[in-house]
Amino acid sequence: xxxxxxxxxxxxxxxxxxxxxxxxxxxxxxxxxxxxxxxxxxxxxxxxxxxxxxxxxxxxxxxxxxxxxxxxxxxxxxxxxxxxxxxxxxxxxxxxxxxxxxxxxxxxxxxxxxxxxxxxxxxxxxxxxxxxxxxxxxxxxxxxxxxxxxxxxxxxxxxxxxxxxxx
Amino acid sequence: xxxxxxxxxxxxxxxxxxxxxxxxxxxxxxxxxxxxxxxxxxxxxxxxxxxxxxxxxxxxxxxxxxxxxxxxxxxxxxxxxxxxxxxxxxxxxxxxxxxxxxxxxxxxxxxxxxxxxxxxxxxxxxxxxxxxxxxxxxxxxxxxxxxxxxxxxxxxxxxxxxxxxxx
DNA sequence: TTTTATCTATCTAACGTTAGATAGATATTT
DNA sequence: AAATATCTATCTAACGTTAGATAGATAAAA
Numbered sequence: 001x002x003x004x005x006x007x008x009x010x011x012x013x014x015x016x017x018x019x020x021x022x023x024x025x026x027x028x029x030x031x032x033x034x035x036x037x038x039x040x041x042x043x044x045x046x047x048x049x050x051x052x053x054x055x056x057x058x059x060x061x062x063x064x065x066x067x068x069x070x071x072x073x074x075x076x077x078x079x080x081x082x083x084x085x086x087x088x089x090x091x092x093x094x095x096x097x098x099x100x101x102x103x104x105x106x107x108x109x110x111x112x113x114x115x116x117x118x119x120x121x122x123x124x125x126x127x128x129x130x131x132x133x134x135x136x137x138x139x140x141x142x143x144x145x146x147x148x149x150x151x152x153x154x155x156x157x158x159x160x161x162x163x164x165x166x167x
Numbered sequence: 168x169x170x171x172x173x174x175x176x177x178x179x180x181x182x183x184x185x186x187x188x189x190x191x192x193x194x195x196x197x198x199x200x201x202x203x204x205x206x207x208x209x210x211x212x213x214x215x216x217x218x219x220x221x222x223x224x225x226x227x228x229x230x231x232x233x234x235x236x237x238x239x240x241x242x243x244x245x246x247x248x249x250x251x252x253x254x255x256x257x258x259x260x261x262x263x264x265x266x267x268x269x270x271x272x273x274x275x276x277x278x279x280x281x282x283x284x285x286x287x288x289x290x291x292x293x294x295x296x297x298x299x300x301x302x303x304x305x306x307x308x309x310x311x312x313x314x315x316x317x318x319x320x321x322x323x324x325x326x327x328x329x330x331x332x333x334x
Numbered sequence: 335t336t337t338t339a340t341c342t343a344t345c346t347a348a349c350g351t352t353a354g355a356t357a358g359a360t361a362t363t364t
Numbered sequence: 365a366a367a368t369a370t371c372t373a374t375c376t377a378a379c380g381t382t383a384g385a386t387a388g389a390t391a392a393a394a
Contacts (some may be wrong), residue, residue, distance in 0.1 A: 004339085018272030022189035026384065039340055041385065094269050101319035102261050102269035105185030112319070119319055136327040137316060138309075141329045145312020149304060152268035152279070152286055161301040161309045170349080171373080193350065206374055215348065 003057035004045050007033040012054045017093040020103055021051055021111070051100070055114035056095045062087075076129025077139055077166050079124070084143045088159055094151050098144045138150055138167065172210050174200040179221045184260040187270055188218055188254055188278070215275035222281035225263045227252075230288055243296025244333050247289070251310045261318050265311045273332070296308055306333070 009031035015024035026047065027123035031035040069079035087095060097118035104112055119140065126136035146158060146162035178199035182191035193204040193214065200207070211217035229250060232312035234247035254262060271279055286307065293303035313329035 001180050018270065020187045020189060020270040020273070023270055023273045025382080027382075033337095038342085038386080042339065045385085047384065055235075070290050071198050093272070097319075098315060099269045102266045103185065103187040103190055104319050104321075105260070106187070106190045108381085110186060115319055118314060134331070136354060137312075137325055138329045138332060141312035141316040141325075142305075143312070145308035145310070146305075148265060148311050148315070149270050149286060149308040152264075152271050152282055154271075158304055162305045164301070165305060192348080194348080202373090203375060204350085208351065209373065212351085284376085 004033065004035065004039070008043060008050070008056060009057055012050055013058060013096055014091070014093070016051065016054060017091065017096050017099050020099055021106060022103075026050075035099055048111050048125055051108075051111045052114045055097060055100065055111060055118065059114065059118040059121060062118070063125065070129070076126060077131070080126065080139065080165055081163055082144060084147060084163075085159060088147055088156060092156075095144060095147050098147060101144075102148075103131060142166075171200065171202065171206070173329060174208060175207055175217070176221055176224055179217055180225060180263055181258070181260070183218065183221060184258065184263050184266050187266055188273060189270075205230070212299075215278050218275075218278045219281045222264060222267065222278060222285065226281065226285040226288060230292065233292060234274060237296070245296070247293065247306065247310060248330055248333055252326060255314055255323060259323075261312060262314050265314060268311075269315075309333075321326075328334060 008029055010031045012024060015028060015032075026037040026040050030040050031052075033040070040050070044053060065083045065086075066076075066079045069082055070076055076083070084095065087093075093099075097115045099117045100107060100111065101119070104115065107115065122140045123133065123136045126139055127133060131139065142163060146159045149162060150156050150158040175196055178196045179191060181206075182195060193207050196217075197204040197207050197323045207217070209222060231243060232253070233243075233246045233248045236249055237243055241249070251262065254260075260266075264282045267278065267282045268286070271282065274282065290300065290303045293306055294300060298306065309330060315324045316329060317323050317325040
């Protein structure tokens with residue numbers, strides 16, 4: 001069932017964004033979804049495969065949302081800022097790839113590669129929007145940092161003021 | 168013995184900076200130090216006490232290093248940038264409080280409070296240096312974000328280019 | 335009837351934590 | 365000064381729990 005797979009990915013994403021790679025478990029995800037942990041293993045044989053799938057879906061959706069804004073006429077930096085802001089306000093949590101990147105040493109190669117992809121695609125897209133590479137990296141880093149700080153200070157307005165310079 | 172306590176804190180700091188709160192264990196730390204995990208528990212009865220102690224020492228050292236630079240005539244934003252840069256280049260790892268902040272949902276209150284202290288002291292110190300609050304938050308966020316991005320892209324020059332705007 | 339998806343039941347390994355014992359240093363009492 | 369008591373730091377061993385993972389039965393769908 002595709003519903004189950006989506007529910008698994010939803011739960012894993014939420015949990016990774018709250019507690020990182022080591023902070024989520026098959027049992028927790030299974031309980032969220034309402035199945036047994038062995039059923040989660042049926043769809044995702046190993047933890048790193050699940051995490052990699054979560055990261056890939058997250059990145060694809062993120063890029064898709066940015067593209068939609070840019071397609072609608074938005075300036076590329078603003079589009080990135082908006083999608084980050086939505087991720088923070090809607091879910092009240094860290095960026096998935098930011099949460100994973102913070103502990104990149106513990107990640108399996110496949111997972112780290114997916115996380116890296118998020119950042120590389122981000123830089124690429126920002127460059128496509130006219131920024132030079134250094135500026136693209138600076139914008140992406142600032143957005144991740146703003147999200148991190150808003151997260152720990154438990155104050156979403158921090159994201160606003162922290163990235164207002166882009167306006 | 169104070170040596171053992173320092174060695175425990177050193178090991179725990181390195182491991183948390185690489186793998187986050189859930190990614191380090193008493194046994195790993197004990198093995199690093201060359202004692203049994205029960206001996207680590209003798210000095211730090213619970214994991215959250217150890218993590219809180221690590222965060223406190225990290226923050227105190229960090230602030231001390233910044234103060235030393237400012238006392239030596241450095242501009243406050245440059246001082247913060249330098250100390251972040253040193254932490255990245257020397258250890259090749261994420262900021263401890265950044266790594267913990269990224270997964271703030273899983274942290275015990277005492278640990279989260281210590282991490283929050285790092286950010287609040289940082290903002291305060293930057294304000295003392297003449298920045299308004301929004302700018303202080305923006306600088307600190309940018310530094311954390313730059314470290315995160317350098318970490319996942321495995322390219323320390325990313326930190327340089329990402330924060331060059333402050334120069 | 336084969337494939338797909340779930341279950342039950344289990345495994346090994348590791349987790350944080352605690353109990354009980356001990357050797358050696360330090361302090362107190364006789 | 366000697367004897368007694370306490371403290372410090374460590375050990376071995378085990379506790380109950382949870383981790384990721386797997387084999388095999390069962391049910392549903394194609």
